[in-house]
């Protein structure tokens with residue numbers, strides 16, 4: 446049973462001929478991109494993708510999905526994963542450090558579908574730390590500001606490289622753990638007012654549908 450694959454493949458059913466697609470990042474979106482590639486090959490549908498990361502760019506190229514950009518096109522449908530989803534469709538994203546481009550793409554789409562397995566569904570956001578992308582030179586002052594807001598912070602370290610994770614945009618990521626996130630919408634706005642913050646991983650707007658892979662089958666919320 447592969448719940449991420451179930452959700453990703455289901456979302457690909459919403460792709461229509463001629464669509465411009467926002468291609469999210471991560472292990473769940475992997476299956477969406479794969480299935481879109483299969484539909485291009487088998488059904489001959491005509492779509493183009495706007496990637497949210499080097500990961501989704503490379504995967505899209507592997508599946509022969511034509512690539513375009515926001516300079517050229519508006520997005521009909523964006524499909525993306527999440528690290529947490531609450532009952533009001535607020536999200537935490539950025540477990541793969543891709544949330545800045547994801548937010549640009551997802552928020553600009555006419556329709557935004559989130560795909561997750563059931564482990565990502567929560568009553569309240571916050572067990573997963575909020576990823577905050579920062580200009581490297583601002584790390585210390587941003588951490589000070591985040592701590593003043595009640596978070597405990599860590600600069601995310603790379604696993605197969607010495608030193609910090611460097612995002613696709615050349616920045617650091619601070620993982621900010623808040624005890625409670627009372628208002629995702631306010632926190633999303635407040636975090637972005639700290640000088641040096643590029644973007645944070647709270648997504649409190651724009652989600653049209655959540656597709657959840659569960660052990661009892663697909664649920665569409």
Ligand SMILES: O=C[C@H](O)[C@H](O)[C@H](O)COP(=O)(O)O
Pocket residue numbers: 469470471472473474525526527528538539540541542543544547
């Ligand atoms: O930065 C990464 C993205 O926000 C991902 O969409 C998110 O972390 C979920 O990834 P996965 O589907 O691999 O759990």
